Amino acid sequence: GENVEQHPSTLSVQEGDSAVIKCTYSDSASNYFPWYKQELGKRPQLIIDIRSNVGEKKDQRIAVTLNKTAKHFSLHITETQPEDSAVYFCAAPNNDMRFGAGTRLTVKP
């Protein structure tokens, strides 16, 4: 199955700063790259995804960039707010759906 590595495991930023989380994957056949946000005790929620035919996608304060050659993709959150505090997971699903280890983001007011 696909191996997905995610960094950092924890990230603390000041409100208003940017946050970047990176993932690398191993299967070159992967063509869909989602990012999920999970709040404590709740289900993961898809926040943004990108397919392999584009290099970047934005949705308001959230963006994802993809480098297929290097097999990595990143989540960018700008102008962070306290409500962005959560655990973020990446995945690079092909036939199965394994997640990265997660990044616990804390936005300090």
Added chain:
Amino acid sequence: GAVVSQHPSWVICKSGTSVKIECRSLDFQATTMFWYRQFPKQSLMLMATSNEGSKATYEQGVEKDKFLINHASLTLSTLTVTSAHPEDSSFYICSARERAPYNEQFFGPGTRLTVL
């Protein structure tokens, strides 16, 4: 987005009993469903991949005789934890994926299992 339901949302049982968790896709046909286990402050660990009408594929280290998975229809998959023990206490989450070419997965709300 599509809706996936999971039942029950929480369950407390005695050691040695079996618990069944249901996962349903409410408004789409899920050819593939996934079962995850999540311990506190840890990632979602894939337990098994379930395809409708065929046997589930279990991840290494997951006992198929202990975690029975049945994907009887395109909208329902069940996970039965047999002879549950306290170490099985965890948050179990299912997800469902639509037919290709859509890759997006939709998660159920999770089931918190506590084994006394």
